[in-house]
Amino acid sequence: MTVLGARLRLEQKENVSNFVVTLPLYGFRVENMEDDHVLLLECACGHRGYLTKRELIRARAHSYDRVIGLAFVLRCRLCKKRGRAEIKVKRLAPH
Numbered sequence: 001m002t003v004l005g006a007r008l009r010l011e012q013k014e015n016v017s018n019f020v021v022t023l024p025l026y027g028f029r030v031e032n033m034e035d036d037h038v039l040l041l042e043c044a045c046g047h048r049g050y051l052t053k054r055e056l057i058r059a060r061a062h063s064y065d066r067v068i069g070l071a072f073v074l075r076c077r078l079c080k081k082r083g084r085a086e087i088k089v090k091r092l093a094p095h
């Protein structure tokens with residue numbers, strides 16, 4: 001029972017830590033992104049997407065690009081328009 005209780009508490013803790021952490025965007029560049037960082041894009045049309053650093057580089061983003069500026073570069077996959085997305089950088093909690 002105590003073992004099970006401890007496990008349950010651990011799982012709850014993991015669930016909490018699985019919530020992504022939003023990082024301040026000011027001065028945040030593509031090169032600052034790590035493997036557990038994702039770019040969350042929320043377009044005005046309602047489309048939401050994630051991009052990893054690898055995908056950004058593949059999409060020809062430069063490592064010195066400010067992440068916040070990418071909002072004007074990246075095209076929404078749904079409405080095909082640029083500059084409508086709100087960008088956030090999230091860190092995925094380790095599993």
Ligand SMILES: [Zn+2]
Pocket residue numbers: 043044045046047076077078079080081084
């Ligand atoms: Zn859109």
